[in-house]
Amino acid sequence: MPAYFHLLAPCVGLEGWLCSVRFLFRPPLIVPVRLRIILLFGFDVSLTFQRLPISPSSLTLLDRVKLDELGLVRALQAGDEQVFSAVMDWYSGSLMRLALSFVPSRAVAEEVVQETWMGVFESIHRFERRSSFQTWLFRILTNRAKTRGIRESRYQPVGLSASLGDTDEGPSLEDSLFVTEGSRMGHWKDPPDVWEPDTPERVLLSKECRATIEQAIESLPATQRQVIILRDIEGVGSEEVCNILEISETNQRVLLHRARTRVRRELSPYIQGDNT
Amino acid sequence: MDTNLKHKLMRYMAGNFSCQEIAQLITDYLDGSLTLGDRVRFHMHLGLCFACRNYLGQMKYTIETLRQLPPDPIPQHVKEELLERFRTWKQRQPQPSVKPEIE
Numbered sequence: 001m002p003a004y005f006h007l008l009a010p011c012v013g014l015e016g017w018l019c020s021v022r023f024l025f026r027p028p029l030i031v032p033v034r035l036r037i038i039l040l041f042g043f044d045v046s047l048t049f050q051r052l053p054i055s056p057s058s059l060t061l062l063d064r065v066k067l068d069e070l071g072l073v074r075a076l077q078a079g080d081e082q083v084f085s086a087v088m089d090w091y092s093g094s095l096m097r098l099a100l101s102f103v104p105s106r107a108v109a110e111e112v113v114q115e116t117w118m119g120v121f122e123s124i125h126r127f128e129r130r131s132s133f134q135t136w137l138f139r140i141l142t143n144r145a146k147t148r149g150i151r152e153s154r155y156q157p158v159g160l161s162a163s164l165g166d167t168d169e170g171p172s173l174e175d176s177l178f179v180t181e182g183s184r185m186g187h188w189k190d191p192p193d194v195w196e197p198d199t200p201e202r203v204l205l206s207k208e209c210r211a212t213i214e215q216a217i218e219s220l221p222a223t224q225r226q227v228i229i230l231r232d233i234e235g236v237g238s239e240e241v242c243n244i245l246e247i248s249e250t251n252q253r254v255l256l257h258r259a260r261t262r263v264r265r266e267l268s269p270y271i272q273g274d275n276t
Numbered sequence: 277m278d279t280n281l282k283h284k285l286m287r288y289m290a291g292n293f294s295c296q297e298i299a300q301l302i303t304d305y306l307d308g309s310l311t312l313g314d315r316v317r318f319h320m321h322l323g324l325c326f327a328c329r330n331y332l333g334q335m336k337y338t339i340e341t342l343r344q345l346p347p348d349p350i351p352q353h354v355k356e357e358l359l360e361r362f363r364t365w366k367q368r369q370p371q372p373s374v375k376p377e378i379e
Contacts, residue, residue, distance in 0.1 A: 079366040081362060081363065081366070084362055085355075088350070088355060088358060089349070089355075092347075092349070092350040092354075092355070093346075093349055093350065096347065096348065110350070110351070110354055113354070114357070114358060117362075118358075118361060121362060175296075177296075177299070178294075178295065178296040178299075186295060186296040187294065187295050187296075188295050188327045191326075191327035191330070192327060192330055192334060194330055195334055197337060200340045200343075200344045201344060203341060204345065210345065213341065213345060214345075228342070232339050232342040232343060233343065233345050235343060238307060253303055253304060253309070257300070257302070257303035257304075260302075260335060260338060260339065261335075263338055263342065264338040267338055267341065268334070
């Protein structure tokens, strides 16, 4: 029976159950499961089988870290170095990207990321899972980066105006795309060209395109940049983003919209140019 | 169709949203924060307007691309240093299973 388990599990919807990695950081438990499948023929078959220990080769540590938050937090609390290393690999790039939107230089951002990790292992015991681990992590980073950004700005007043002084006011980028007077008011001045792009994965394989997007994001005002990084790149939900950045829901949406519009505009010539 | 007539139709039949308003509401729409009425009008406009459909598709594509933007890995020396600190921290914790009092 166990030999067929991997074939059967998806059929009866047990895939998720098998992949539930809650136990992964502990010795595998033997869980007998009694399943009753009523077949079309009118008789039932009951099956008893055991949960197979998941072979370590089928999931990398990184996969487990991504899938299983409770296990992750517990492993960190227990001081598991391997897990900590994997978590660092997984999140540090994201943290770095967010940190760069608060502070003027790469070196300072690196320090902020380091401080964040220090903060993580100093306060992981107090983590109560009221928010997701990711949100908690970004929250720590934001707090440290803000403090740091203010401290840095004493020495570099230019950095302050560039990173904190933007107000995100002014007309939206879109306004230039539309007719603003006459009977055609509110219509496209020049309708957007049709894109026939590759899948995002393939587009991103090209270094040029990645650089275009990275540049577009870097050139955004700081708050827009923070919102788009969290919402679109990291995939954090809108409520959590408001919580992390301490902004209102409406404000968040306006910032996000402006940032997206800008990135779309920067991406546009690239994708069209790609096809001609 | 006469373009003027088309624009009038768009204005009065397609839920009274102009293309500009549609473009401004895209993020609200994607977030699901439009009211039911606005949502219906949004869809009505999209049904009639190729340019806006196209624009919405492009925005979605942009978001999708951003979602898959890989982060740069942190430099090795930073990571080494952090792991080192992690080890020192761990040594300072006599019993990791017991809640330490860090304040």
